[in-house]
Amino acid sequence: MIGRLRGVVAEIGEEDALIDVLGVGYVVRCGSRTLSRLPPVGEETVLHIETQWSEQAGMRLYGFLSRDERRTFLILKEIQGVGPKAALAVLDVLSPAELSAAAGRQDKAAVARAQGVGPKLAVRIVTELKDKSLTDLPVSAFAHPEAEAPDAAPSAAGEAVAALMGLGVAEPQARRVVEAALARLGDAAEPAALIKAALQELGR
DSSP: OOOEEEEEEEEEOSSEEEEEETTEEEEEEOOHHHHHHSOOTTSEEEEEEEEEEETTTEEEEEEESSHHHHHHHHHHHTSTTOOHHHHHHHHHHOOHHHHHHHHHTTOHHHHTTSTTOOHHHHHHHHHHHTTOOTTSOOGGGOSSGGGGSOSOOOOHHHHHHHHHHHTTOOHHHHHHHHHHHHHHHOTTOOHHHHHHHHHHHHTO
16 A cells, blocks of 8 residues: 655646656545645646545545645544545635534534535534544544554665555565565665665566
């Protein structure tokens, strides 16, 4: 499962962005607020990623510029009637802090400004989120284990394994080739170098 991507912005569309990570392009679905805050094409960015899988759509990546936005997306999706599209729409009109404040004062009108969110769903959202701080969530509120981690940056080896898994490499094999690459390059190796060396190991 991909939890973070660091790469060059290759394209910015109406609903998604193409992020080039060492020559591999990842299509990441983003809200309009996130897309508008991305750096220009050709510059590097870091996106916090939520990976979703369905039989109809396959693997889909959702990208956010902050951990709080990703956490809020997960919490919103746990509410009945809120899918990924509606969750992104809410985050387009309200930041996590603004959404938390709106829920605290039960301001359904603020939430209903989100495209595709009607009055009834807005009431459900503010009711479900009342008394929750979306910028300082307890561990029990996280939908996925990897979202519980502190804000410390992942290790280079962890990033390399995640990148290989994103390319369809099974986790045990990804860990094996990354460990081999780490043995060759040393503990100070950067993620990009590790990924390149691991891909070479795969080709052997």
